[in-house]
Amino acid sequence: MVLFRSTVSTLSFLLPAIVMHLVHPVCGYASGPLPSWNDGSAKTAIIEFVEKVTTEGSEGYVVPEERVAVFDNDGTLWPENPIPFQMAYALDQLKRLAPDHPEWRKDPLLAAALDADMATVRGQLKEVVGSVMAKTHAGMTTEEFNRLVRDWMARAKHPRFRRPYAELGYQPMQEVIDYLRKNGFRIHIVSGGGADFMRAWSEQVYGIPPEQAVGSIGAVRFEMRDGKPVLIKEPKLEFVNDKDGKPIAIHRHIGRRPLAAFGNSDGDEAMLEWTTVGRSPSLGLIVHHTDAQREYAYDENPQSSGRLKTALAAAKKRGWIVVDMAKDWNQLFAKPSL
Amino acid sequence: MVLFRSTVSTLSFLLPAIVMHLVHPVCGYASGPLPSWNDGSAKTAIIEFVEKVTTEGSEGYVVPEERVAVFDNDGTLWPENPIPFQMAYALDQLKRLAPDHPEWRKDPLLAAALDADMATVRGQLKEVVGSVMAKTHAGMTTEEFNRLVRDWMARAKHPRFRRPYAELGYQPMQEVIDYLRKNGFRIHIVSGGGADFMRAWSEQVYGIPPEQAVGSIGAVRFEMRDGKPVLIKEPKLEFVNDKDGKPIAIHRHIGRRPLAAFGNSDGDEAMLEWTTVGRSPSLGLIVHHTDAQREYAYDENPQSSGRLKTALAAAKKRGWIVVDMAKDWNQLFAKPSL
Numbered sequence: 001m002v003l004f005r006s007t008v009s010t011l012s013f014l015l016p017a018i019v020m021h022l023v024h025p026v027c028g029y030a031s032g033p034l035p036s037w038n039d040g041s042a043k044t045a046i047i048e049f050v051e052k053v054t055t056e057g058s059e060g061y062v063v064p065e066e067r068v069a070v071f072d073n074d075g076t077l078w079p080e081n082p083i084p085f086q087m088a089y090a091l092d093q094l095k096r097l098a099p100d101h102p103e104w105r106k107d108p109l110l111a112a113a114l115d116a117d118m119a120t121v122r123g124q125l126k127e128v129v130g131s132v133m134a135k136t137h138a139g140m141t142t143e144e145f146n147r148l149v150r151d152w153m154a155r156a157k158h159p160r161f162r163r164p165y166a167e168l169g170y171q172p173m174q175e176v177i178d179y180l181r182k183n184g185f186r187i188h189i190v191s192g193g194g195a196d197f198m199r200a201w202s203e204q205v206y207g208i209p210p211e212q213a214v215g216s217i218g219a220v221r222f223e224m225r226d227g228k229p230v231l232i233k234e235p236k237l238e239f240v241n242d243k244d245g246k247p248i249a250i251h252r253h254i255g256r257r258p259l260a261a262f263g264n265s266d267g268d269e270a271m272l273e274w275t276t277v278g279r280s281p282s283l284g285l286i287v288h289h290t291d292a293q294r295e296y297a298y299d300e301n302p303q304s305s306g307r308l309k310t311a312l313a314a315a316k317k318r319g320w321i322v323v324d325m326a327k328d329w330n331q332l333f334a335k336p337s338l
Numbered sequence: 339m340v341l342f343r344s345t346v347s348t349l350s351f352l353l354p355a356i357v358m359h360l361v362h363p364v365c366g367y368a369s370g371p372l373p374s375w376n377d378g379s380a381k382t383a384i385i386e387f388v389e390k391v392t393t394e395g396s397e398g399y400v401v402p403e404e405r406v407a408v409f410d411n412d413g414t415l416w417p418e419n420p421i422p423f424q425m426a427y428a429l430d431q432l433k434r435l436a437p438d439h440p441e442w443r444k445d446p447l448l449a450a451a452l453d454a455d456m457a458t459v460r461g462q463l464k465e466v467v468g469s470v471m472a473k474t475h476a477g478m479t480t481e482e483f484n485r486l487v488r489d490w491m492a493r494a495k496h497p498r499f500r501r502p503y504a505e506l507g508y509q510p511m512q513e514v515i516d517y518l519r520k521n522g523f524r525i526h527i528v529s530g531g532g533a534d535f536m537r538a539w540s541e542q543v544y545g546i547p548p549e550q551a552v553g554s555i556g557a558v559r560f561e562m563r564d565g566k567p568v569l570i571k572e573p574k575l576e577f578v579n580d581k582d583g584k585p586i587a588i589h590r591h592i593g594r595r596p597l598a599a600f601g602n603s604d605g606d607e608a609m610l611e612w613t614t615v616g617r618s619p620s621l622g623l624i625v626h627h628t629d630a631q632r633e634y635a636y637d638e639n640p641q642s643s644g645r646l647k648t649a650l651a652a653a654k655k656r657g658w659i660v661v662d663m664a665k666d667w668n669q670l671f672a673k674p675s676l
Binding site: 221 | 403533548549558559560562565566582586589591592594608
């Protein structure tokens with residue numbers, strides 16, 4: 001008992017820290033939340049929203065289990081140019097595998113992709129993408145695919161930024177994710193990208209676990225192979241998680257309407273509507289790529305990956321935050337960890 | 339500072355409790371875990387499995403984020419006789435709405451359902467179910483459907499047990515859910531039932547939130563109605579979450595292979611294989627309905643809802659726990675809360 005009391009006494013100096021941790025696990029930012037955001041209306045609106053929904057007793061208080069935030073990925077959490085990173089993966093795999101498949105040269109769509117014949121690629125974009133995806137995203141188990149994507153993420157580099165793709169998450173958006181998470185939000189990616197592709201790295205890159213990565217769905221079939229159960233990826237797209245598909249996927253996977261939605265293109269408009277229209281409190285945010293110097297500048301240009309036209313008009317009507325990347329963000333990517 | 343020290347001193351008697359809570363939030367059951375389970379091999383196997391995967395430093399230790407458990411619903415967490423409860427809901431709704439739809443009488447399938455013409459129903463089961471589901475599970479928003487199901491759950495009673503369906507969760511299985519949850523598992527329902535149907539009550543009945551209820555999927559479409567976004571349920575089944583569909587749905591929704599799977603019929607066999615075959619540690623469990631006195635007794639009978647034939651043979655081969663409901667459970671349902 002003496003020993004016990006002595007232990008209590010020895011440990012008691014820790015008590016205030018423990019109690020603070022129990023009472024308010026989120027307290028304290030060295031320089032406030034969102035340090036990579038310049039002061040301005042976007043940053044203020046995010047912080048005010050979070051404070052409103054987390055302040056017990058306030059009119060806008062929302063219980064933690066309803067604090068769901070959804071983020072588009074390409075163009076919202078990391079770049080989508082010069083081509084979406086999943087397409088870069090597919091082309092790298094196609095080139096890597098091509099020597100073993102001379103027959104691919106006879107397929108004009110695959111040949112165009114292998115030769116970077118941009119006239120053909122642009123003219124038949126959907127068909128080329130379909131052919132490339134069938135050769136690089138199917139015919140293997142989900143576990144093999146996961147390993148291939150992880151291997152690629154560990155070595156491939158972005159052609160302009162010369163850094164591994166895993167280091168190209170936007171630091172300001174990562175701060176929003178962390179800030180929301182610390183305030184009791186559950187974060188889901190809701191992306192047009194393939195769910196299987198994203199799950200190979202979403203935890204490493206954003207801290208978002210596989211079960212919270214919602215994406216487009218390729219068919220898989222279940223079978224026993226050498227006595228072990230496997231799921232084989234098939235060359236068939238079963239669900240496209242874009243436009244109206246986003247609220248539908250949110251309903252299917254999450255089963256709750258989100259409290260906050262973040263996107264950057266017309267493909268995210270329905271998701272932001274589903275989240276915000278007629279609902280208060282709620283938050284919608286559009287990342288507007290205005291920064292040709294540090295990243296890319298585009299909106300209506302249909303040649304760019306991602307297109308922002310109707311969603312920009314909707315933002316005005318719906319009161320969504322529009323982030324001016326060049327003005328609002330004082331840092332684009334996290335500093336290299338080296 | 340004196341005040342501060344004094345506060346520390348006053349609170350310090352709480353320290354052991356706080357530290358225990360931080361270190362081991364799961365300690366202590368008045369009478370051990372799983373009180374509604376009789377001592378025996380099933381109960382022992384569950385407890386040994388949980389202790390193995392949660393004991394840090396042991397060979398079988400599994401990090402908390404990989405502790406995923408999946409449960410079939412009908413026949414595993416609550417009864418599935420005389421008919422699945424979702425079908426009972428559909429028939430009640432059909433009868434309620436029929437007076438406004440005299441044209442339904444002209445459809446022989448709907449008429450058979452309304453008249454409980456069991457010869458026709460049994461002879462064309464799939465067609466009758468499809469017709470009934472189309473009339474009772476479509477043509478409304480997801481929110482309206484959710485409300486209708488909740489209303490029904492609040493008033494409808496099971497024909498044999500004379501209790502609301504929400505009170506018919508098996509108490510022993512609820513104890514397994516609670517025990518796993520307290521040991522860091524995330525619990526998902528993976529059921530052939532409709533996801534939209536289950537999400538209306540899964541939190542109330544089992545404490546399982548909507549995002550962790552995986553089921554069969556009916557089509558929905560997104561539209562703006564009176565200026566507000568809605569999802570309209572359509573009379574089309576998009577995904578049947580049974581047999582091979584279960585590992586596929588687990589892959590889609592969870593993106594990890596579970597550590598433990600619980601089922602009661604051949605429809606769960608692929609899910610248990612996916613969870614356990616070639617994987618250690620892992621746990622598979624089959625509830626065998628052997629209790630005609632308190633509930634129902636059935637296995638191979640194709641007339642019963644649920645059928646247990648190949649999965650019972652597989653259990654022996656794969657080392658799955660087979661629960662003998664009559665012998666292993668000392669209580670079936672929770673005592674009424676009145």
